[in-house]
Amino acid sequence: MTGAQRGTGTNQEAVRRHNLGTLLRHVHDTSEVSRAELTGRMGLNRSTIAGLVGELDTLGLIEHASPATERRGAGRPSAGVRIPEDGPYVVAVDLGVDHATVARVGLGGTIRERASAPIPEETEAWQVGATVATLIRQVVALSPTDAPLLGIGVAVPGLVRRSDGLIRHAPNLGWHDVSFGSIVLAALSLDVPIGLGNDADLGALSEHRRGTAKKIDDLVYLSGNVGVGAGVITGGHRLEGVAGYAGEVGHLCHDPRGLPCHCGSRGCWETVVGAHAIAEALDVPADQAARLGTTLDEMTTPVRELRPIATELGRGLAAVVNTFNPSVVILGGYFRPLFRLCRSEVTAGLTERALRPANEAVRLTLPGLAKDSVLLGAAEMAFEPVFADPVASLAAAVTDAPARLAG
Amino acid sequence: MTGAQRGTGTNQEAVRRHNLGTLLRHVHDTSEVSRAELTGRMGLNRSTIAGLVGELDTLGLIEHASPATERRGAGRPSAGVRIPEDGPYVVAVDLGVDHATVARVGLGGTIRERASAPIPEETEAWQVGATVATLIRQVVALSPTDAPLLGIGVAVPGLVRRSDGLIRHAPNLGWHDVSFGSIVLAALSLDVPIGLGNDADLGALSEHRRGTAKKIDDLVYLSGNVGVGAGVITGGHRLEGVAGYAGEVGHLCHDPRGLPCHCGSRGCWETVVGAHAIAEALDVPADQAARLGTTLDEMTTPVRELRPIATELGRGLAAVVNTFNPSVVILGGYFRPLFRLCRSEVTAGLTERALRPANEAVRLTLPGLAKDSVLLGAAEMAFEPVFADPVASLAAAVTDAPARLAG
DNA sequence: AAAGTTCGTTGGACCGAACAACAATCCTCA
DNA sequence: TGAGGATTGTTGTTCGGTCCAACGAACTTT
Numbered sequence: 001m002t003g004a005q006r007g008t009g010t011n012q013e014a015v016r017r018h019n020l021g022t023l024l025r026h027v028h029d030t031s032e033v034s035r036a037e038l039t040g041r042m043g044l045n046r047s048t049i050a051g052l053v054g055e056l057d058t059l060g061l062i063e064h065a066s067p068a069t070e071r072r073g074a075g076r077p078s079a080g081v082r083i084p085e086d087g088p089y090v091v092a093v094d095l096g097v098d099h100a101t102v103a104r105v106g107l108g109g110t111i112r113e114r115a116s117a118p119i120p121e122e123t124e125a126w127q128v129g130a131t132v133a134t135l136i137r138q139v140v141a142l143s144p145t146d147a148p149l150l151g152i153g154v155a156v157p158g159l160v161r162r163s164d165g166l167i168r169h170a171p172n173l174g175w176h177d178v179s180f181g182s183i184v185l186a187a188l189s190l191d192v193p194i195g196l197g198n199d200a201d202l203g204a205l206s207e208h209r210r211g212t213a214k215k216i217d218d219l220v221y222l223s224g225n226v227g228v229g230a231g232v233i234t235g236g237h238r239l240e241g242v243a244g245y246a247g248e249v250g251h252l253c254h255d256p257r258g259l260p261c262h263c264g265s266r267g268c269w270e271t272v273v274g275a276h277a278i279a280e281a282l283d284v285p286a287d288q289a290a291r292l293g294t295t296l297d298e299m300t301t302p303v304r305e306l307r308p309i310a311t312e313l314g315r316g317l318a319a320v321v322n323t324f325n326p327s328v329v330i331l332g333g334y335f336r337p338l339f340r341l342c343r344s345e346v347t348a349g350l351t352e353r354a355l356r357p358a359n360e361a362v363r364l365t366l367p368g369l370a371k372d373s374v375l376l377g378a379a380e381m382a383f384e385p386v387f388a389d390p391v392a393s394l395a396a397a398v399t400d401a402p403a404r405l406a407g
Numbered sequence: 408m409t410g411a412q413r414g415t416g417t418n419q420e421a422v423r424r425h426n427l428g429t430l431l432r433h434v435h436d437t438s439e440v441s442r443a444e445l446t447g448r449m450g451l452n453r454s455t456i457a458g459l460v461g462e463l464d465t466l467g468l469i470e471h472a473s474p475a476t477e478r479r480g481a482g483r484p485s486a487g488v489r490i491p492e493d494g495p496y497v498v499a500v501d502l503g504v505d506h507a508t509v510a511r512v513g514l515g516g517t518i519r520e521r522a523s524a525p526i527p528e529e530t531e532a533w534q535v536g537a538t539v540a541t542l543i544r545q546v547v548a549l550s551p552t553d554a555p556l557l558g559i560g561v562a563v564p565g566l567v568r569r570s571d572g573l574i575r576h577a578p579n580l581g582w583h584d585v586s587f588g589s590i591v592l593a594a595l596s597l598d599v600p601i602g603l604g605n606d607a608d609l610g611a612l613s614e615h616r617r618g619t620a621k622k623i624d625d626l627v628y629l630s631g632n633v634g635v636g637a638g639v640i641t642g643g644h645r646l647e648g649v650a651g652y653a654g655e656v657g658h659l660c661h662d663p664r665g666l667p668c669h670c671g672s673r674g675c676w677e678t679v680v681g682a683h684a685i686a687e688a689l690d691v692p693a694d695q696a697a698r699l700g701t702t703l704d705e706m707t708t709p710v711r712e713l714r715p716i717a718t719e720l721g722r723g724l725a726a727v728v729n730t731f732n733p734s735v736v737i738l739g740g741y742f743r744p745l746f747r748l749c750r751s752e753v754t755a756g757l758t759e760r761a762l763r764p765a766n767e768a769v770r771l772t773l774p775g776l777a778k779d780s781v782l783l784g785a786a787e788m789a790f791e792p793v794f795a796d797p798v799a800s801l802a803a804a805v806t807d808a809p810a811r812l813a814g
Numbered sequence: 815a816a817a818g819t820t821c822g823t824t825g826g827a828c829c830g831a832a833c834a835a836c837a838a839t840c841c842t843c844a
Numbered sequence: 845t846g847a848g849g850a851t852t853g854t855t856g857t858t859c860g861g862t863c864c865a866a867c868g869a870a871c872t873t874t
Contacts, residue, residue, distance in 0.1 A: 007429060009449035010422045011831060012860055019416045019861090026414065036821065042416035045863050050822065067870095075820025076870040159764055168764050218649040230730075234646050234653065241641060241732025242625040245765045248729045253722070253760055255663055265725075265760045315660070318672075322655045323637075323730055325648025353660055353672045357566055357575050358652050418862060419829055426831090443852065452832050457853070474839095482851025483839040 019044070021387040023052045024107075027062050027081055028383065029209060031108045034067070036078035053081055059394055060087060060148075061107065061386075083108035086144035088397065090382035091136055093154040093184075094199070094375040095119070097172055097225055097275075097289045100128065102135035104143060105379035107150075107386070109210050111372070113139045121287070125178045126187075133187035137405045148397035151193035153382030154180065155202045155374045157225060162244030165196040171262060172226050188405060192398050195381050199223055200247060201238060202377025203332050203367065204231030209380055211368030212330060219328040220320055221373070222249075224313075224335035226289070228270040231377075232324055239324075250274065252319055254312070269316040273309055278334055281305040296337035310342030314349020321354045321362050332367050332374070339366060426451070428794040430459045431514075434469055434488055435790065436616060438515045441474070443485035460488055466801055467494060467555075468514065468793075490515035493551035495804065497789035498543055500561040500591075501606070501782040502526070504579055504632055504682075504696045507535065509542035511550060512786035514557075514793070516617050518779070520546045528694070532585045533594075540594035544812045555804035558600035560789030561587065562609045562781045564632060569651030572603035578669060579633045595812060599805050602788050606630055607654060608645060609784025610739050610774065611638030616787055618775030619737060626735040627727055628780070629656075631720075631742035633696070635677040638784075639731055646731075657681065659726055661719070676723045680716055685741055688712040703744035717749030721756020728761045728769050739774050739781070746773065 019042070026041060027033055039049050056062045065080035087107050094101040098121075103114040115135045119128055132154075140149065158170030167178040181194040197205075204213075204221035213219040213233075221231040228250030232239035239246045250270035251263050258267025271277065276286055282303065284292045302310075317329065331339040331346075339346055343364075351359055367373045386393040398404065426449070433448060434440055446456050463469045472487035494514050501508040505528075510521040522542045526535055539561075547556065565577030574585045588601040604612075611620075611628035620626040620640075628638040635657030639646035646653045657677035658670050665674025678684065682699060686692070689710065691699045709717075724736065738746040738753075746753055750771075758766055774780045793800040805811065 007433065007448060009426045009429060009451040009455070009831095010417075011451065012419070012422070012862090013831090015417045015419070015422055016861065022414060022416060034821095039821095041414060044416040044418065046822070047824080047864085048416070048862055051861080073820080074818070074872040076822075078821060159762075218647075234641075234648060235644060237642060237644055239641055239646070239731075240625075241765075241768075242734040243732060243764065243768050245762070245768070246641065246730065246732040248732075248762055248765065251729055251760075251762055252659075252726050253661075256661075257664075263762060319659050319726070322658055323653065324646075325650060325653040325655075327649040353658075355566075355652070355655055355658055355670060357650065358648075358655065361648075361650050361652070416862095419831090420862090423830070441852095446852095453853070454833080454855085455831050458830080480851080481841040481849070483853075485852060 017389050017391070019048075019052055020056060020390045023049070024056060024061055024390055025387045027083060028108055028387070031110075032065055032080050032082040034078035034080050038081070056390065059390060060084065061390060061394070063087075086147050088148045088150050088386070088394070089143065090150050090379050091139065091152045092375050092379035092382065093132055093136075093152065094378060095128070095132075095154065095156050095173070097157065100132055100135065101375055102132060102139050103375055103379070104139045105376065107383065109376060109379065111376075113142050115139050122174055125173075125175055125180060126183055128173070129180065129183035129187050132184055136184075136188060140401050140405050143402055145402060146399060148394060148399045149192055149401040150386055150393060150397045151195065151382040152184070153202075153378035153380070154184070154194065154196045155199045155378040156180070156196055157199050157227065157229075159245050159248070160196045160198050162240055165194070167196065168245075190398065190401075190404060193382070193385060193393075193396060195384075197378065197381050198229060198231065198244070198247070199225075199374045199377075200229035200231035200332070202231065202381055203330070203373040204233050204377070205238065205380045206369055206373050206377035207330050207367055208233050210376060211373060212365050213328050213368075216327050218324070218326045219330065220324055220326045221330045221332055221367075222317070222320065222335060223374075224273065224275070224331070224333040224338070226275045228274055230320060232326075234324060234326075249316075249320055252316065254316055269312075272312045273316060273335075275334055277309060278306075278338070281309055293334070296334060299337065299341060302341035306338065307342055307345050310338055310345035311349040313338065314346040314351075315353050317346070317350045317364075318353035318359075321350065321358050325358050326362055329362055329364050330367050330373075331364065336366055339364065424796050424798070426455075426459055427463060427797045430456070431463060431468055431797055432794045434490060435515055435794070438517075439472060439487050439489040441485035441487050445488070463797065466797060467491065468797060468801070470494075493554050495555045495557050495793070495801070496550065497557050497786050498546065498559045499782050499786035499789065500539055500543075500559065501785060502535070502539075502561065502563050502580070504564065507539055507542065508782055509539060509546050510782055510786070511546045512783065514790065516783060516786065518783075520549050522546050526580075529581055532580075532582055532587060533590055535580070536587065536590035536594050539591055543591075543595060547808050547812050550809055552809060553806060555801060555806045556599055556808040557793055557800060557804045558602065558789040559591070560609075560785035560787070561591070561601065561603045562606045562785040563587070563603055564606050564634065564636075566652050566655070567603045567605050569647055572601070574603065575652075597805065597808075597811060600789070600792060600800075600803060602791075604785065604788050605636060605638065605651070605654070606632075606781045606784075607636035607638035607739070609638065609788055610737070610780040611640050611784070612645065612787045613776055613780050613784035614737050614774055615640050617783060618780060619772050620735050620775075623734050625731070625733045626737065627731055627733045628737045628739055628774075629724070629727065629742060630781075631680065631682070631738070631740040631745070633682045635681055637727060639733075641731060641733075656723075656727055659723065661723055676719075679719045680723060680742075682741055684716060685713075685745070688716055700741070703741060706744065706748060709748035713745065714749055714752050717745055717752035718756040720745065721753040721758075722760050724753070724757045724771075725760035728757065728765050732765050733769055736769055736771050737774050737780075738771065743773055746771065
């Protein structure tokens with residue numbers, strides 16, 4: 001019972017849509033489920049499940065599988081349902097700090113192909129669009145000919161307006177009010193559903209569905225890159241705000257007497273724990289973002305200069321924990337190695353400032369999907385419509401993508 | 408399509424439940440609706456609406472009304488539906504700083520009776536429970552004999568665990584881990600559904616449904632009392648967090664070098680803009696909370712000492728605006744007169760620190776329900792079950808409350 | 815090998831919303 | 845003032861989707 005706008009009544013057509021969608025989502029989440037399990041989880045009758053499975057099968061969204069090998073208890077074993085190999089897929093794009101990564105991701109969340117290319121600093125949007133389009137062509141070229149392309153999802157390090165996918169402000173890329181979705185579609189001369197999202201939001205989404213926070217409905221994904229942002233899921237719903245800018249915790253005032261920030265304010269949290277601060281502490285030149293990542297990843301014991309940053313990370317996290325009362329906080333981006341190296345400093349900083357009950361409820365952790373969180377989150381976003389309405393989404397999909405993109 | 412737990416399928420019984428509930432909610436929201444309007448808003452067929460209205464009518468939840476007086480256009484005028492005078496009601500309790508207010512609130516959100524009593528400082532929970540029980544008896548005694556009591560809602564200035572309504576920590580009252588719901592029910596020797604909620608959360612709820620933020624799905628109600636707390640609604644859903652502690656923005660670190668706070672940290676926002684800070688600026692003795700309220704309410708031009716506090720209020724609000732990207736921020740409690748007096752200082756402080764796009768999207772405003780926001784929010788919380796499942800909720804209601812409570 | 819258990823399938827029952835036709839009520843215009 | 849148009853409520857029917865019961869299939873247990 002999710003998805004429809006509030007205040008609206010439900011007709012039986014909507015019921016069917018919803019049931020088809022949630023069934024598909026269950027298969028997507030666990031990659032293979034027995035039909036018996038589905039009846040239990042969805043609370044519907046065996047025969048109803050049979051009908052739903054049948055319809056999704058004829059649509060080509062799922063296929064039958066032999067019963068699971070390990071038995072538990074007596075009785076006839078239940079037939080499995082799974083995602084077909086040559087089934088529907090999406091294209092996920094991750095616009096990172098200095099690289100663009102593109103992947104073809106099948107329903108079920110498996111990465112089939114991937115490709116990436118560097119993005120030089122100060123590149124204009126249409127150039128990046130062309131690069132991304134080339135990567136998409138590469139990745140789609142190898143797909144089965146009759147597999148439908150459901151859509152494209154793009155993760156952006158910046159403020160994205162949810163309603164139309166406009167990139168309001170992406171400081172790393174130097175972009176303002178860029179309609180990147182249209183640019184990519186134009187470069188491909190293709191018309192498929194395309195969605196854009198903030199990288200932290202999408203990290204939260206994928207970790208919620210496939211990562212550490214599976215089955216956890218209140219979590220925060222904290223992305224530490226040049227900027228600091230939080231993707232928040234509460235009660236199973238993504239926190240958006242009215243325009244999609246919610247979770248911009250990087251510009252919370254950490255110290256009113258601190259350094260000026262590019263946002264116009266001073267002492268923002270990200271001036272203390274952002275990539276520039278980390279790079280300075282490690283004596284890495286500010287313009288070599290890639291080297292900073294590898295330096296941190298290869299480090300096994302923390303440099304002394306890192307510890308104060310970790311403490312400030314924890315202290316700032318207190319604001320996140322107090323406001324959202326999450327069950328899990330996932331530390332992504334540069335915070336991943338930082339937390340690995342200085343776990344105790346981070347937790348100490350947090351306990352220092354967080355309210356006791358909220359602090360007791362939260363667990364800090366690393367991303368379960370490692371560096372693919374954001375990329376897979378973009379895929380999940382692109383999959384969203386097919387769970388809301390499988391039939392309609394499939395009707396809007398492109399079935400001959402390889403041929404079209406080759407021409 | 409709301410309410411059911413995620414991942415669950417929908418059967419037709421659930422459809423009926425949902426449609427009955429949302430229809431009732433529409434009548435509740437607007438106190439009188441024409442059936443034609445209902446068909447439009449709910450997107451259902453005329454005949455379906457007729458069936459739903461009929462069922463709710465026989466349940467005694469709504470009644471027919473003569474068509475609206477003002478005509479618009481040709482055609483047969485549509486018959487109205489409204490809440491009956493002697494219909495179902497709830498009891499709302501607002502545990503304020505020094506007073507407890509209790510009201511009998513009918514479906515539709517109208518206050519039928521109200522009563523209040525002072526709560527001396529350092530009163531124990533069972534004593535407060537007895538006081539509240541007495542007030543409830545007073546208020547219920549006058550209700551129509553056959554009107555069903557649906558439940559009780561209690562607003563508490565403190566951290567409330569949503570799952571079981573336990574008051575984890577209420578600094579004003581000096582309570583820790585108090586099961587106030589059970590205490591009240593025991594004092595009444597009654598068994599009805601009772602729910603507890605944070606005062607700011609409930610202020611947000613009522614302002615969302617009946618106040619300034621009607622039809623606005625992203626809002627923050629900021630409650631300024633002894634403590635500072637935020638009730639947040641995003642995407643139409645209340646922000647709860649895993650245990651219900653979300654929105655505790657009063658203890659965000661406003662200045663690391665600030666005064667120590669009772670929470671153990673230092674420089675918390677509420678040490679700067681909380682009641683104690685305001686009282687100090689106005690030279691009101693710290694223990695006379697009631698006088699502080701009247702002093703502020705009667706003030707027509709701001710005292711000079713108030714301005715810096717208003718500025719800090721705005722600066723701290725930037726954190727709220729950046730993290731939640733709300734469409735409206737409602738300033739309740741002592742912030743109501745403060746904002747009325749020093750509007751420009753507050754907005755200046757906000758623009759100083761908030762991100763531009765988020766700041767452009769937000770509007771600061773006063774509560775539309777004045778001082779009754781929290782009380783009515785408690786009522787709304789108590790009504791919630793009847794919208795989720797009218798039939799079940801009515802079955803759990805008490806029909807002879809006056810007699811039972813008199814005995 | 816027989817009994818018990820669990821699952822998939824099938825046909826019918828049930829429930830609720832949609833639909834179509836008709837009556838009721840009001841507005842507008844001649 | 846009366847006819848026509850428009851909109852709504854009502855009623856009987858249809859349609860769609862889930863539930864239910866019975867049966868056969870497949871596997872475990874004794």
